[in-house]
Amino acid sequence: MERIFNFNAGPATMPLVVLEEAQSELLNFRGTGMSVMENSHRTKEYEAINSEAEALVKELLGVPENYRVLFLQGGASTQFAAVPMNLVSADSHADYILTGAWAEKAQKEASKFIKTNIAASTKEENYTRIPRTDEIKVSKGPAYVHLCSNNTIFGTQWQSFPDLGDVSLVGDMSSDIMSRRFDVSKFGLIYAGAQKNLGPAGVTVVIIRKDLLEGIPTNIPSMLRYDIHAKNDSLYNTPPSFSVYMVNLVLRWLKNNGGLVAAEKRNAEKAVLIYNTIDNSQGYYRGHALKDSRSLMNITFRLPSEDLEKKFAVEATQQGMIGLKGHRSVGGLRASIYNAMSLEGALALVDFMKVFQSKNG
Ligand SMILES: *Cc1c(COP(=O)(O)O)cnc(C)c1O
Numbered sequence: 001m002e003r004i005f006n007f008n009a010g011p012a013t014m015p016l017v018v019l020e021e022a023q024s025e026l027l028n029f030r031g032t033g034m035s036v037m038e039n040s041h042r043t044k045e046y047e048a049i050n051s052e053a054e055a056l057v058k059e060l061l062g063v064p065e066n067y068r069v070l071f072l073q074g075g076a077s078t079q080f081a082a083v084p085m086n087l088v089s090a091d092s093h094a095d096y097i098l099t100g101a102w103a104e105k106a107q108k109e110a111s112k113f114i115k116t117n118i119a120a121s122t123k124e125e126n127y128t129r130i131p132r133t134d135e136i137k138v139s140k141g142p143a144y145v146h147l148c149s150n151n152t153i154f155g156t157q158w159q160s161f162p163d164l165g166d167v168s169l170v171g172d173m174s175s176d177i178m179s180r181r182f183d184v185s186k187f188g189l190i191y192a193g194a195q196k197n198l199g200p201a202g203v204t205v206v207i208i209r210k211d212l213l214e215g216i217p218t219n220i221p222s223m224l225r226y227d228i229h230a231k232n233d234s235l236y237n238t239p240p241s242f243s244v245y246m247v248n249l250v251l252r253w254l255k256n257n258g259g260l261v262a263a264e265k266r267n268a269e270k271a272v273l274i275y276n277t278i279d280n281s282q283g284y285y286r287g288h289a290l291k292d293s294r295s296l297m298n299i300t301f302r303l304p305s306e307d308l309e310k311k312f313a314v315e316a317t318q319q320g321m322i323g324l325k326g327h328r329s330v331g332g333l334r335a336s337i338y339n340a341m342s343l344e345g346a347l348a349l350v351d352f353m354k355v356f357q358s359k360n361g
Contacts, residue, residue, distance in 0.1 A: 004320045004321065004322055005320055005321045005342075005345040005348055006322055006323055006341075007324050007337070007341070008322065008323030008336060009196070009298060009323070009327075009334065009336045010193075010201075010336070011195040011200065012196050012197070012340070013338065013341055014199065015339075017253060018249045018340075022245075022249060030045065036049070036242055036245045037245075039241070041235060041239055041241050049241075049245050049248050051233075053244055053247055054233075056248065056252065057069045057251065060251060060254055060255060061178070061182075061184055061260070062181070062184060063184050063207060064185055066210050067207055067210065068207070068208050068230045069207050070229045071203050071204070071206075071234040071239060071240075071244050071247075072203070072234070073202065073203065073204065076102070076191055076192065076193040077105070077109075077193075078224070079172070079204060080105060081109050081110070082226070083106075083144075083170055084109075084114045084116075084143075085220045086212070086216050086224070086225065087143050087144060087189070087212060088143040088144075089215075092143045093114055093115035093139065093142055094114060094115075094142050094145070094170075095116070095118075095146065096110065096116050096119065096146045097120045097121070097146065097148075098120070098127075099147065099148055099151050100148060101151075101153045102151065102152065102174070106172060107146070110146070117139040119138050120136040120137065127154040128289055129289065129290040129292065130159070133164075138165070144168050144170040145167050145168075146169075146171075146172070147169060147171055148172040149173045149175075149176050149177075150175045150176035150179075150295055150297050151295065151298075152174070152196070152297070152298050152336075153300075153330060154288060154289065154329075155287075155299055155330070156289045156290075156293040157294065157295035161183070161186050163186070168187060168212075169186050169187045170187065170190075171187050171190045173190050173191070174191070174193045174196055175192075175196045175197065175297055175336075176197060176295075176296075176297050177198060178197050178254060178260065178263065178339060179197055179260075179264065179267050180260060180264040181261065181264060184207065187207070188208070188212050189208045190205075190206070190208075191204060191206045191207075192204065192205050194246075196297075196336070196338055197297070197338045197340075198251075199247035199249075199250045200243050200246050201243070202243035203240045203244050205247075206226065208230070212226070213227045213230050223236075250340075254339065267337070268296060269346075270337050270346035271295075271297075271346075273347065273350050274335060274346060274350060274353075275294060277350045277353050277354065278299075278301050281357055284303070284304060284357045285301050285302070286303075287300065287301050288300035288301060297337065297338055298334055298335070298336050299334065299335045299336075300326055300330050300334045301335075302331065302333070308360055309333060311360070313325045313333065315352075315356065319348075320348075321348060321349055
């Protein structure tokens, strides 16, 4: 059987060469006579994977010296609670910018533990856009301002990150980390579940500025404490070793293919192909996101009727393109075209869209 074009939002498509590499060393990892997943995490082989993955995250993103990179478990959803628990003291609070379902969930979870303030929201416009900087009303002295860099469900993305003065940003970058370059130093903390753009599910990358590791409350669960994980180089307990190994292979693949400069170019090329097809369809396809907020990772669009949308997804599947059904809160279709989606995949989708319109227009 041939491989399909997988447009799922997450877990998502992985680079074929990475899967083949993992396959080739599945039974005997670099002369150990066993798989990585059978090996102890207290061996020099596993420590080498752990430290190479950490070094590659730093190198590819240009992470400054005063940050730590951690590999944790529990997904981005666990970070919704861990961030406020670690970073906000009893007499303080944090600001949240609402740009979609995940940002809302982050704020709701945080509000169980701390006071939160909504600094901006585009909910009333059904999250079709990212707020402008002049719409963001930062409260007095928040511990951080939280934003979601790419809104997986609605298909919008911050084109650049706002300068909000002294306050640190915290970013949920689950669906666009490693898709483009940005200035890490604007952020106190960045987190991302791996299963969209970094590898398989099971590991979450956290990048945290070192000063934030000081003064973390000791009465929160050890597994949620960034200082404990940092002190133990992400080996406080058994890590998701096979997931970290896969992430490391994906990071190597990114590096070998021109790093984030080249990744950014490939991502723009794929997205432009699809957005142009939407824009040139005389209104047959309608994008959900406003043009200045469009995501290069998740492209959300509607057709003239729900019946046609269903038909589109069914026929696309028959032609080897799966995962195009949109999230129920937006409806329509969604093409997730993360780093590992090939140009061929984007071209196949565009061809299909044109043919579908001419047959059903
Ligand atoms: C998928 C996703 C999440 C949830 O991630 P889990 O790892 O399932 O907890 C959170 N935020 C964003 C932006 C996502 O795309």
